[in-house]
Amino acid sequence: MTPLPPELAAATALIVEDEFLIANDLRRILTKAGYQVLGLAESGAEARALVAQAAPTIVLLDIFLKGDETGIELAHWLGEQHIPFIFLSANLTDSVLNAAKVTPSFGFLNKPFREKDVLTALEIARYRHAHSEEAKLRQQRDIQMAVNNAIVTLHDRDQLCLAIAAQIDKLAPFALLNLRMGLPEEQSFYWVMLRKTVLGTFERVHLPGLLGRDSPPELLAQLTQEAPDQLGERPGLFAGAAFEELCRHYPTAQASHDAFGVRAMAVFPVLLKQRSFTSIELASTRA
16 A cells, blocks of 8 residues: 655554444544554443544544444534544435535445555645635734735724724625724723614624623623624634534524524734734624
């Protein structure tokens, strides 16, 4: 078997498969090709424990596992950890296939599989993942530059937020933007939500419009001084089940879904000039 190319060498793999004969065969194939197999897991719980010990370069993931957690559910968690994976399965139903489609999968291997197919799928998945990560870093760098360019000429906070929104929308079009900005030296905090109109302009979303007009006045007063949750501290891309999980833990994500039909969100930090920092949340009404 042809060894791995240099740029894909020294790879580690985790095999999550509840049928031992299949898992062991995969381990043999990967070891022969130069992969270091970190372990075999029969359930989602075992897989999470192994990942906690050492994050693998790639995961081979069966859709049907032992225990309460399915491979689909584990796939969303792996995506949040930025660990690429390939699904293993046989005789997929339409419902299972549709559920698998919304995960950040890097491929499918149908059982039974050939050695060549396994190794080819792994190399393609790792190549795609490496280049997708580079693309994310480039986009985040471009957004950070756009934000800093806006800060150079604008000091009014509302105008600054509108300028940032306009710059970011050119790079990554969005339906809703939530901007949280901290100025540690001034011990101040500022957050604003902007919604893109049908005309392509941006309007501010005020708290009653987001949380509902029946919200207690004391809550609205409190939120003029601080953010309602710590969503900005959880960077990542969230869609499908991952976004549903986000909504269960963060009120602003749930409120965005309820008020504006948001179905997906990207959250990431940006370092600003003048010793300030911010987090940016881009929301989409399309999953």
